[in-house]
Amino acid sequence: MAKISILGVPHDDNSSFMKGAAEAPAHIRWELHSDAYSMWSETGIDLGAVGRLVDHGDIEFGAGDPWDLIEREVGHAMEPGDPLICLGGDHAISYPILRAVRRRHPSLTILHIDAHPDIYHAYQGNPRSHTSPFARIMEERLADRLIQVGLRTVNDHHRDQFKRFGVEVIEASHFSETLRLDITTPVYISMDLDGLDPAFAPGVSHREPGGLSTRQVINLIQTISQPIVVADIVEYNPRCDISNLTAIVAAKLFKEIAGVMVKTASH
Structure with a gap:
């Protein structure tokens, strides 16, 4: 029987606006x-x-560098060879996670679902900011492709970074129900819960109206035919939630990502 590993990464020291994601x-x-x-x-x-x-x-x-600890613990969790889902935490944790993942997967595509590109060179002077992980990831070539879906806060600096790193971007305003991603490598899903419209996921620090529905995100994940080897679910802030709605959505997304992990692992 295919197994799914879970690892909690309760870290939000690099959140720029408010803390709370470490409690997720x-x-x-x-x-x-x-x-x-x-x-x-x-x-x-x-x-x-x-x-x-x-x-x-x-x-x-x-004590010690949290980034080194995350990288090491993710590496340990991956040792049995089972797909892994990491529960964040703010989005900064994706960078050290991917450092561990890349050693095991020399071919890798990132599907990043988010309201924000999180590709600032640095934010508020912090190169480890939760708004910067994908700059670090692409600088170190920790993935062959980065596909970002659901964006709705793109500025000129982001566009410069897209060109620099060859990012493939599908903004929320251009999202289509018929979207099918042509992916030919193992997949890493980075699911920022603010990629959803706040009507579906109010428990985030940076609510950005105009986002995707839970159904649209699930449908997109279910179209993936390549193995999903690792995923993270990040930026849930329980302090901002309403009736645990966002925690319920996060758990639902966990189950649907895990279900596709099992299906694609058997291919």
Whole structure:
């Protein structure tokens, strides 16, 4: 039976506006395992089957460089060879995660769903800002392709960075229900919850109206036919949530990403 690994990365030191994303993993796990919901994915995978989910717990941050710790712990979680879903945390964590992922996957495409490109060279003087991970990722060539979907805050600096790194961009205003991504390598999904319209996911620090629906994001993920080897779900801020709605959405997205991971791992 194909297994899915889980790793919590409760880190938000590089959030530019407000803290709270470090509190997210526990809330997402609570909704994921709640008796209120089914553990079956829409693609027919029983994630509640004994042994299906392997939870490595949360990284415990203390002394030392948190980036080195994240990279090391992600590497350990990947050792069995199972697909991995990391629960953030702010979006800055994607960079050290991908440093570990790239060592195992010499061919890799990132599907990044977000309201923001998160590709500033640096923000407020911080090159590790949660608005900068994809600048670091592409500088180090940690992926062969970066496809960003759902953007709606693009400025001239972002456009310069898109040209510099060859980013493929599908802004929210150009999103189509018939979108099919032509991907030929293993896939890393980076799911920033503010990529959704705040009507669906209010529990984020940077609400940006005009985004994708939960259904649109799930449909897009379900079109992926290449193996999804690692994913992150980031930027959930429980302090901003309403009736745990965003935690429920995060758990739903977890299940649908995991379901496709199982399906594509068997190809």
